[in-house]
Amino acid sequence: MTSPVAVAYRAVYASIASACDAAARPPSEVRLVVVSKTHDAETIRPVLAEGHRVFGENRVQEAKTKWPFLRQEFPDLELHLIGPLQSNKAAEAVALFDVIETIDRDRIAEAVAAEMKKQGRNPKLYVQVNTGLEPQKAGIAPADLKGFLIRFRNDFGLTVSGLMCIPPVEDDPRPHFALLRKLALENGITGLSMGMSADYALAIAEGATLVRVGSAIFGARG
Numbered sequence: 711m712t713s714p715v716a717v718a719y720r721a722v723y724a725s726i727a728s729a730c731d732a733a734a735r736p737p738s739e740v741r742l743v744v745v746s747k748t749h750d751a752e753t754i755r756p757v758l759a760e761g762h763r764v765f766g767e768n769r770v771q772e773a774k775t776k777w778p779f780l781r782q783e784f785p786d787l788e789l790h791l792i793g794p795l796q797s798n799k800a801a802e803a804v805a806l807f808d809v810i811e812t813i814d815r816d817r818i819a820e821a822v823a824a825e826m827k828k829q830g831r832n833p834k835l836y837v838q839v840n841t842g843l844e845p846q847k848a849g850i851a852p853a854d855l856k857g858f859l860i861r862f863r864n865d866f867g868l869t870v871s872g873l874m875c876i877p878p879v880e881d882d883p884r885p886h887f888a889l890l891r892k893l894a895l896e897n898g899i900t901g902l903s904m905g906m907s908a909d910y911a912l913a914i915a916e917g918a919t920l921v922r923v924g925s926a927i928f929g930a931r932g
């Protein structure tokens with residue numbers, strides 16, 4: 711019998727394809743990051759069995775307990791860090807993740823750059839933007855992005871693959887997605903990580919290239 715998680719995964723996959731269709735975008739432009747935080751390896755397995763390999767975790771520590779083991783079995787995994795990164799976790803993050811989506815300040819950029827050099831690893835890097843200017847939320851303020859990107863490239867020798875945002879829960883997400891796209895265009899950046907279970911179709915309409923979906927696949931987190 712097909713597991714409920716596999717059924718939900720297929721439904722999300724199909725609905726991403728329809729959202730691409732509606733936005734007149736080729737489905738190949740949008741990648742699904744399945745957010746597996748709080749779920750154990752056995753819960754994730756049905757998605758792996760569907761052939762999916764791109765996953766997101768928001769904590770370095772939690773990711774360390776499940777993914778190195780699964781990677782032995784699935785060497786073509788692509789793991790995204792989507793939660794806040796502390797500079798004292800940079801070494802572990804660089805070792806474990808293929809994409810780090812949450813670079814948002816000089817200290818982190820510097821620590822990640824140093825670790826990349828030391829470990830000879832080359833994860834893709836996204837800069838998180840705090841589009842809602844929420845004090846409790848990670849991300850650089852839109853007004854500070856340009857300056858940060860210059861230091862990112864020139865001082866730290868890093869390449870930015872995209873921008874990422876998490877709109878305020880109480881807001882209409884669409885203007886936030888539109889702002890992120892505008893910032894990316896202004897800065898010559900192509901990757902746009904935006905959209906979660908509740909709003910990924912809207913994000914695709916606004917140009918998302920990565921959508922991060924958890925609860926629509928695994929159910930509500932306990």
Ligand SMILES: *Cc1c(COP(=O)(O)O)cnc(C)c1O
Binds near residue numbers: 745768793922925926
């Ligand atoms: C948890 C999380 C998601 C997934 O959220 P759902 O609403 O469960 O799809 C996406 N992005 C980030 C940064 C998250 O922390």
